[in-house]
Structures are given as structure tokens and as C-alpha cells.
Amino acid sequence: MPNSRRKFLAASLAGGATVAASPAAKAQNKPQKRVHYRNGKKPEKTPLFSGAVSYGNLLFIAGIGAHFEGDIKAHTKHVLDEIQKRLEECGSSMEKVLKCNVYLNDLKDYQAMNEVFLGRFGPEPPVRTTIAAAGGIPGNSLVEIDVIAYI
Numbered sequence: 001m002p003n004s005r006r007k008f009l010a011a012s013l014a015g016g017a018t019v020a021a022s023p024a025a026k027a028q029n030k031p032q033k034r035v036h037y038r039n040g041k042k043p044e045k046t047p048l049f050s051g052a053v054s055y056g057n058l059l060f061i062a063g064i065g066a067h068f069e070g071d072i073k074a075h076t077k078h079v080l081d082e083i084q085k086r087l088e089e090c091g092s093s094m095e096k097v098l099k100c101n102v103y104l105n106d107l108k109d110y111q112a113m114n115e116v117f118l119g120r121f122g123p124e125p126p127v128r129t130t131i132a133a134a135g136g137i138p139g140n141s142l143v144e145i146d147v148i149a150y151i
Contacts, residue, residue, distance in 0.1 A: 031055050031056030031057075032055070032056075033053060033054075033055050034053065034054045034055075035050045035052070035053050036050075036051070036052035036053065036054065036059075036089070036090045038051070038089075049062060050062065051086065052086055052089075052090050054090065054151060057150050057151045058148065058149075058150055058151075059087070059090055059091075059092050059148070059149045059150065059151050060146075060147075060148050061083060061086050061087065061090075061146055061147045061148075061149070062146055063101075063103065063144040063145065063146040064079050064082045064083055064086070064144065064145060064146070065079060065137055065138070065139050065141030065143065065144040066078040066079050066141045066142065066143065067139040067140065067141055070142075071112070071142070072104075072109035072112045072113050072116075072142045072143060073112050073113075073115065073116050075141060075142040075143050076112075076113045076116040076117060076142075076143050077116050079141075079143055079144070079145050080094075080116065080117070080120050080145070083145060083147055084120075087147070087149055090151065091151045092149045092150065092151050093149075094120060094121045094122060095121065095122040095124075096149045096150050096151070097121050097125075097126040097147045097148070097149040098126050098127070098148050098149060098150060099126055099127050099128075099147065099148040100121070100125075100126045100127070100128040100129075100145060100146075100147050100148075101128070101129050101130075101131075101145065101146050101147075102117070102128060102129070102130040102131075102143065102144075102145050103130075103131055103132075103133045103137055103143065103144040103145070104130065104131070104132045104133065104137075104142070104143055105132070105133065105136050105137045105140075105141065105142045105143065106132060106142070107132035109142060109143070110130065113130075113143055126147070
């Protein structure tokens, strides 16, 4: 056996060569699910759903609606403002949104919703799906929006 191979083999047996990571080391590098509670305080009772959850550097914000009297423009502005606040509370921003789902109560509001939506996510907006929800939006909102972003 050549001398250089002997040295490599000796170094490998002594732990000098790179070896596969142990299960404990792999677990430390594995992304973790984290629920982001408002004000950092976990509720006393288990909620129906979480408003914001991250996994690794991905952040998922649950659908936000507008539950007050108003037109589609007022509802859209309110929802986008709330999404922006939630993203920033979790360490993200509107510019870091990758995917956006828009649920309209009525498809006739599409144009007016777009007028408010345009530019809110920066010069490179996220991909988006927009639908009119059969049966309406819960809570009588004219629009509900959820997003996926990165932190």
C-alpha cells in the first residue's frame, strides 16, 4: 500500500476525515415548526388554527379578512395593512412574500381589489391566485388574503 494511502487510512480511523453526521447533529440542522403568537403569548386554550407558523425560513400567514362595513377598496387596504403588520411581527416583510392567495366574495370586485393591491409587495410581487369563493367569505368580508413568505 502506498504511503499516502496509509496516511489517509490512519487519519480516517483516527477521526481526521469527514464522516457522516450523527443523528443528533442532523436533528439540530432540521427545520423546526414554530407558531408565532400575537404578543409572544401562547393562548390558554387550544385555538381553532394558528395565525402564523414558520418552518425553517418559510412563514405561513393564515387568511385575514375585513369584518366591518365598507367597500372592496377599504377591505383590501385593511387586509393588506394587517398582513404587513403580521409579517413584520414575525421578522418578514411584504417584499419577502412568495405566494399570495386572494379570495373574493364577488368576482365583480376583481378590478377594484387590484387597484389597491398593485405595488403593495414591492417591484417584484409574489405569484398569486385569485378566486371568487362560492358561498362568500366567513365574517362577511369582501376579501380574504393569505400569504407564504420567507424570514
